[in-house]
Amino acid sequence: MALALCSLSPAFAADSTQAGKATHPPGAAIASGHALATDAGFEIIRAGGNAFDAAVAVSSTLSVVEPISSGLGGGGFFLLHDAKTGKDVFLDAREYAPASATPDQYLDKDGKLDPERSQNGPWSAGIPGLPAALVELAQKHGRLPLAASLAPAIRIAHEGFPVYARMAGGYQQRREVMRRYPGTREVYERGGKPIAEGDTFRQPELAHTLELLAEKGFDGFYRGETAKKLLAGVRQAGGRWTADELSAYRVKQRTPISFDFRGWKVTTAPPPSSGGIALAEMLQILEPYDLQKLDEAHRVHLVVESMRRAYRDRTFFLGDPDFTDIPQDVLTNRDYAQGLRATIHPDRATPSALLSGKPTPLEDEETTHFSIIDAEGNRVGGTQTVNLLYGSGLIPKGTGVLLNDEMDDFALKPGTPNAFGVMGYEANAPKPGKRMLSSMTPTFMESADKVAVLGTPGGSRIITMVLLGMLGYDAGLGAQEVAALPRYHHQWLPDLIQAESGAFAPGTTQALRAMGHELQGGDEAGLGSSHRWGNLQTVEWDKRTDTLSTGSDPRNPVGAGKVELAPVP
Structure with missing residues (x-):
């Protein structure tokens, strides 16, 4: 918290404060995982673009400067708010499974899940969705040509940028796999x-x-020269993508999940993201508790118990809504949350084994997020990924496109954990054209006085980091304080609390253990670890003071939040 207080982003206000609350922001605010991407967004806003044009610039530039986290060979989710109409839209640009990717292709000779197949090379890659999302954002929501909004990314790809420590270190971790491919x-x-x-x-x-x-929009990636090179590279490496399934990719527009929490209107990600449903469960479980009046151990205990129950439901019920019958109305219902709350003991951990583990009948820091508000009040929360470090490791020759390894996010073998330790069953089993379940959770919060946009990378920990950020805003913290909050996580199985080093005050770990919790990392009594996780990026507009502020995660030294005031008419 000391770090958060020392590194607060400046808040900018209009020269004169009108009586009452402002009706639109005094300028624009962008927070992203790399300063070059943030600058690209402002370049486009200064050229007359809106938040959606800026999102194209930020997203495409992140695809250039953060290949460790995202890129044209991956996918993402984009939560949009149109200030003119008041409408919220969710763009689903998640990758989908090629027809060849049947579950048996990912098992070894003993019938066990083969991580080499699911995490490396062509078989680990789903059909990319991010390029289609950039086209959709520009054509249906922006006001500048796609070429204009892509110009900063193109320029940076040509001119280059300095390699940073995380990028170089990540390549060393993945070099053995990546250097296999010409x-x-x-x-x-x-x-x-x-x-x-x-x-x-x-x-x-x-x-x-x-x-x-x-130049060519959708056809410039999914058909023609680029498509031919992608298909040739995948096939040369042993994969079986087809031209038809590449050209058939489409972004899907879905209805966001929306619910109220303590005076906030929360708008967040629907399936195939698991984040929105999990947030609705957790926050509605926690709503009656006055968390700020509790000691830290009991506060963490209640938050963890809400996490445990939401992740249990994630395991069995969530998947691609076009293929899976998801009981969304039940899972997001306040009465359902009340029933879950009734099973929480105020002073004792609930062993995960006591929560039903009977299935219905038979995402680490790789990923990136950006948040944008413009002077009209439009806003974008974008989370995009190639899954693990440098995705599949495969770049089809001549494209520069690093393909994802999102097939590992499917339940390739029911009941077997993936790279993030989460598992699933039939609801998230792969089928041709099906989109794998995700934890990416771009989210809006709006009260009578404030608007906030937030999200983060972090694999299965994304949802709990967003939860902690939302609880921070609800407790009155500013944007940079929210971005710097210590983090902890529980995902039902394995049955333990994971925590960053320094996450808990002295004595809290012992108190949690006395309640029956098992902990990994993060305390002063022998569990300390230097490991930190996440890269939360958030922007906030305070309507009372008409100020904008940003929060860029201090764990990421190349991230940047920035505010620019609109010109005075």
Whole structure:
């Protein structure tokens, strides 16, 4: 918290404060995982674009400068608010399973899940959705041509940018896999030398792919030159994508989940994200408790118990709504939350084994998020990913496009945990054209006095980080304080609380253990760890003072939040 208080982003206000509450923000605010992406968004706003045009610029630039986290070879979710109509829209650009990706393809000779197959190379990759989302954002929501909003990303891909520590370190972790593929070696080991911190990283092939997207829109990626290179690279590496399933990709517009929490209107991600339903469960379980009056141990205990119950439901009920009958009305109902709350003992942990583990009949820090509010009051929460570090590791030769490894987010073998330790059953089993369950949770919060946009990467921990951020806003914290909050997590199984180092005050860990909780990491009594997680990016508009502020996670030194005032008419 000391870090949060020392690194507060400046809040900017209009020169004169009108009586009452402002009807629109005094300018624009953008927070993203890289300063170049934030600057790209403002470049487009200064050129006359709105928040949706800026989202194209930020998203595409992150695809260039954060290949460790996201890119054109991945997918994402975009939560939009149109200030003119008051309408909220959710764009689902999640990857989907190719027809060849049947569950048996991911098992070894002993019938066990084969991580090599599900996390590396062509079989781990779903059909990408992010390029289609950029086209959709520009054509249906922005006011500038797609080419204009893609221009900053194209320029940076051509000119290059300095390699940062996380990017270089991630490549060393994944080098054994990535250097298998000629297209990847050409990008990350030019001249036979792997990228290193401080190098200028140029991506001319990716720039060309972006130029084709800018010129031809959807067909510039999913058909024609780029598509042929993608298909050739996948097939050369042993995969079986087809031209028809690549060209058949479509962004889906879905209805966001919306509910009230202590005077806030919460708008968040629907399936195939698991985040919105889980947030509705957790927050409605917690709503009657006055958490601020509790000691830290009991506060954490109640929050953890809400997490435990929501993640249990995630395991069995959630998946792609086009393939799975999800009991969404039940899971987001206040009466259902009240029933779950009644099973919580105020002083004792509920062993996960005592919650029903009977199935219905038979995402680490890789991922990135940005938040935007513009001077008209439009807003965007965008979370995008290639799944694990550098996705599949495969770049089809000549494209610069690093493919995702999102197939690992399916329940490839029922009841077997994936790379994030979460598991699933039939609701999230792979089928041709089906979208894998996600934890990405872009979220809006709006009260009578404030508007906030927030989200984060972090695999299965995304939802609980967003939850803690929302509880922070509800407790009166500012945007940068929210971004810096300590983090802890419980996901039903394994039955333990995971925590960052320094997450709990002295004595809290012992008190939680006395309640029956098992802990991993994060205390002063032998569990300390230097590991930190997440990269929360948030923006806030205070309507009472007509000020904008940003919160960019201090765990990420290249992230940036920035505010620019609108010109005075």
